Amino acid sequence: MEQVCLRRIHNENSQDIESYMAHDGYAALRKALTEMTPSAVHDEVRAANMGGRGGAGFPTAMKWNFLVGARGEPKYVLCNFDESEPGTFSNRVIGEEDPHLLVEGCLLAAYATGCSIIFIYIRGEYFLAYERVKHAIEQAYERGLIGKNILGTDFSVELYLRRGAGAYIVGEETAIMNSLEGKRGYPRARPPFPANEGLFGKPTLINNVETLSNLSDIVLNGGERWSNLGVNEGSGLNVYCVSGHVERPGVYELPMGTTARELIYEHAGGVWQGRTLKAWKPGGASSAILPADMIDLVLDFKPVQAAGTILGTAGVIVMDDHSCVVDAAIRDATFFEEESCGFCFPCRDGTRVLRMLVERVRHGVAAPDTIDLIEHASTDMMGASFCGLGQFAPWPVVSTVRNFRQEYDAHIIEKVCPAGVCPMDGTEPNEHVDRRTLQEMLVAQKGGVLA
């Protein structure tokens, strides 16, 4: 099966420039700089019809358009290598095993959009990827592939690698810019959009590692060919990460539009230990959970959205029939509570309230109106949170309620965990949450005072 991002990862010394160049490495850069204008590179990306791989699927060529028309110098490329979404590790594999692919992609994006400074911002916990990308940058500088007059042309660009401290929020495109500027990693209001006023107030293109890593193939072999690699109306290839209860968890680069059934059963070896599928998620922890009977869903941005969830990072998480959805919800709720940056309180308080409510369900002490409270808090968080973290954080909880209502009823009304996973010990969590706690949160959110 054809591969682009993972094509070289099993080669000997795949992270080294010699190995990379022996397998077409930097041929796309040479072609772009010596045979193509920046707008010709842009045309190929347009023909590829690629949706960004950072989560939202925003059309890459359209995002590049904004940069081309933006005023201000210098212009920056910012490569988002934060990758903190649980269940997602495709960027890490590229950074560790084929860092030159990413470096070349960054250079192509800079050339096409007229940027002269590139930052790669990498997640703090990615130690090996950091070392390998750093080494790749040094090697590319030594070979004259980064710096002044690259390959003897007029094109010059500098590339800097910066390390985060390991916070989920700085994957958000405006928070990452604040972090890079030495400020606290809080999100910024938009507008102004990064393409007009981004890093240090200058036009900035923000793309994901996988998005950028597809560019060398698109430039070398043509955007249309890349687009045609997809199936079921999908464009190109996609690196799906599979984790959870499967025989062969890992990264699988497959056509965009592959069904979940094919990914899970044919490539990832099916549900482990001969068990049956209970539920799965298409786009990492923050995506809504789906029941087993939606296994034939086509994995592409639009069909997944039509099914009430998101493809996001294509981090597919599989749960077998021994799992409990309430137990799954508490893990995600705890993660998002810990990762909320606290900048806006619908997210800061909402993630806490949701975690506390699910905690009570797990212990068999939830009040009968708990499901209403979860729905209420989730709806408010989705509508009122400042950035995507708070807007998506309720989904792991509220989608388990909506798609597995009978399990919540068993925990709340019958006081049993059907899977036998939750403690159900009747202990009251130390923290208190009731309708008044929630009302206080909602009233404060509207700027009012609770009578």
Ligand SMILES: Cc1cc2nc3c(=O)[nH]c(=O)nc-3n(C[C@H](O)[C@H](O)[C@H](O)COP(=O)(O)O)c2cc1C
């Ligand atoms: C809370 C939050 C975390 C995010 N984390 C990442 C991340 O780790 N990596 C990433 O590429 N995009 C992340 N995104 C999406 C980015 O804001 C942005 O849309 C993306 O980097 C754009 O790249 P693309 O156009 O290549 O998809 C995150 C968004 C939110 C709301």
